[in-house]
Amino acid sequence: MFTHANQAPAVFPPLSWPTIGATPSITPARADEDLKALAQIGTKVRIGSGKTIFNEGDPAEFAYRLVSGLVRLCKHLSDGRRQIVQFLFPGDFFSFMELTDHSLTAEAVSDVVLISYPARQIANLGKAKPSVRERFLTLLSERLRHMHDHLMMLGRQSATERVASLLLLLFERTGTDEDETLGATMSRQDMADYLGLTIETVCRVLSKFKRQRVVGISSTHQLTLLDRDGLTALAEANK
């Protein structure tokens, strides 16, 4: 259902840590070791499409790694407004390093398989293995950086730029090449709530992209990447 982003033909779960910037102190051997240690304490969980994994405010008793499917992390306002803060793809860790309560709600966008790790054991592992802690820290930093881009997008970019950016992200993270169809599928509402737009605006921009032959839209609303460079040009703004 989902393709794994740029990864060696690995079985579930992906056997590597997410690619992160050069971290000289962490050798591949060490990485594998860490992964093994983690594997010891994880439990596989299945979640149906649309189900809530945890709510904002719940005590953060587990950390997770997504194996397959798509998850959204979002924030809700009392009047129903919603902002999606992050989409999670297979291989992604989430809810690590939460202080005490979850600061976001996690929901399954599709049927999902994930591995849950008791927070307590993660903490212990962190104490025992500095390299693991180091790695989560790096993950946090990366997250922060992505957040900066998201802020810029919501604060300063047009609807066209936003939609183009999201599509690029989706094609990127699912390893979709030109002329391939996006494996991951999400509703227009999800796109809109990630982009700070309405469903209708997302639709209109997608229609425009279709007319411009940058993406294809099938009868079942599946998206095909037709012209990556064209899309990149539309997302523009990148720096």
Add this chain to the structure above:
Amino acid sequence: MFTHANQAPAVFPPLSWPTIGATPSITPARADEDLKALAQIGTKVRIGSGKTIFNEGDPAEFAYRLVSGLVRLCKHLSDGRRQIVQFLFPGDFFSFMELTDHSLTAEAVSDVVLISYPARQIANLGKAKPSVRERFLTLLSERLRHMHDHLMMLGRQSATERVASLLLLLFERTGTDEDETLGATMSRQDMADYLGLTIETVCRVLSKFKRQRVVGISSTHQLTLLDRDGLTALAEANK
């Protein structure tokens, strides 16, 4: 020039870590110890208003703590659009835990005094004292949470709600009480770039607030907090 947020009448720099959520494992004694260790490796620096402290992409050779004044962290687009990601107040740490390069530009909003710590020594201190590392990690987590709120603001809130939120933040962080005037001062452009709005919109909203007697605006554009509850109601949206 700047008042310190809810802090004991302390000399510069504030002698406490920023208040963070309950962290049972860190005792006050330990905290003081950490601060002392940090103080060993810091150097005081003075930066003039408007000057750049570091640019996005520069190698991250130092971490900082703001002593007095106001700093903005921002991202620039090639066409000049700008998004302010965070304002820093006295006592705030920044640029800790950067991977290799700075992901944001830091500029002095006012004349500023800060303490710079060589990244290398911070790393060493982190290795030697897990409690320090723990603390920076918590700071990162807190930052991430605040970022979620900022995202929601830019993605889903009206101009009125945004301006009200920023004012609340400023009054809060500078410890301004009702009928007091905001110590920290920033241009309308800075407000606009934090809020994802234009100068003119910020002006209009502020004028409205003035008419509603929620804030006062002096002839030198200084802001006075008149009705905190009124402002809170306007920021609404909170959850």
Add this chain to the structure above:
DNA sequence: CGCCGTGTTGACCAGTTTCAAGATTGGTGG
């Protein structure tokens, strides 16, 4: 086969931006 949920499109509307004209303050130099 026909309903239901989601996506698409159009017409109209609202909030925000853009453009442009003052107003006010602070600084500079006569």
Add this chain to the structure above:
DNA sequence: CCACCAATCTTGAAACTGGTCAACACGGCG
């Protein structure tokens, strides 16, 4: 000390982007 200039803030009017409301299309499912 005052006139003038530059920078910033404020306000108004018009333009525009994106939002709202509403109709319709279409595929999935009972």
